[in-house]
Amino acid sequence: MKQSAHWISRILRGTGWVGAIACSIVLMAGFGGAFHPALDSLALLRIPAAAGCLVLALLLARPRALVWSGAGASASVLIVLGAARMMAGPDGQGITIYQKNLWAGNVANRALIADIRESGADLVMFQEVSDRNFPLLALLEDDYPHQQFCRFSAWSGMAVLSRFPAVEEGICSDRRGMAGLRVEGPNGPVWALSIHLHWPWPHGQARQVARLLPQLDALEGPVIIGGDFNMVPWGHSVRRVAAATGTQRVGQRLPTIYPYGVPLPIDMVFTPTPGRTERRPLFGSDHYGLVARVAAP
Missing domain, CATH: 3.60.10.10 (Endonuclease/exonuclease/phosphatase)
Structure with missing residues (x-):
């Protein structure tokens, strides 16, 4: 049983890392619209990609330096986009x-x-x-x-x-x-x-x-x-x-x-x-x- 649980844990962890890498690639590629229109299309996925990276980074837990760097970068993207969503600007006349x-x-x-x-x-x-x-x-x-x-x-x-x-x-x-x-x-x-x-x-x-x-x-x-x-x-x-x-x-x-x-x-x-x-x-x-x-x- 212990061996089975160990293998399941490794599979889940490996799947998590694959997902985290995929999220990171999509997130970073979405900033490259100046280089190719296909990358600009990925900008549409910036919010879900950042959210997915943040969740997976927190679930993976180790190695701490890499995980917290990824979580910090993802959270920063979400904060910036969230702030832009909330900013109404001054009354215009x-x-x-x-x-x-x-x-x-x-x-x-x-x-x-x-x-x-x-x-x-x-x-x-x-x-x-x-x-x-x-x-x-x-x-x-x-x-x-x-x-x-x-x-x-x-x-x-x-x-x-x-x-x-x-x-x-x-x-x-x-x-x-x-x-x-x-x-x-x-x-x-x-x-x-x-x-x-x-x-x-x-x-x-x-x-x-x-x-x-x-x-x-x-x-x-x-x-x-x-x-x-x-x-x-x-x-x-x-x-x-x-x-x-x-x-x-x-x-x-x-x-x-x-x-x-x-x-x-x-x-x-x-x-x-x-x-x-x-x-x-x-x-x-x-x-x-x-x-x-x-x-x-």
Whole structure:
């Protein structure tokens, strides 16, 4: 019996070490998005990988130096991500942004229209503006007379709606990715962008961002972005967009979609100035909306 228990203990310990090594590889590889898009996709697993490494490190117990180093590193990652989740930022005064992926199969939802109006949004960013929900733009035209709509297919369109007057013609990206309108904000002209990125590797997110960057770099003045990035905030693709536009994610990190029950914070608002965000209902979409209130850049 003692020999059997000894072998079972060794097998469990060996399995634990294999799991710990696998977690560590996934966790470290997820920081390598700058080297290959496949590694950026692993950033999606950063929280479960860090949690798994922490649990396994504490269970293994020996050798102490290695175990506690691994536990400390895993706990640090979780603390940093947890702090970013909780940080709401200061109250923003000046501009209110409504961000929403409508879902292409959705219709022009009256409850959504009422929510947008009640939010007092100055700028509205839509993704998946399809043939089915396109009438929404006309229904909001009295409130938002300045609009830029970019159609890329029957289901894929992006729109920017503004109370502020437009100061020049709007822009569309060469392929699916962005709609933009330059408007006269409270403190001067501001670019308002609606962005929708592809799914990450093995899909075309990295290539799409590489095509967008020259257009983003060429924009003059402050930029405000509302978008469905199909990537977590710490992903390399998201950080490239933020760096190119001189913006930061607004408010706390909020899950906006739950594929297979997994909470993913992939819808975000980026501005040069801090502010707060709140989550809005689905209104027939598979994405929750966001309302961000920020200081006017």
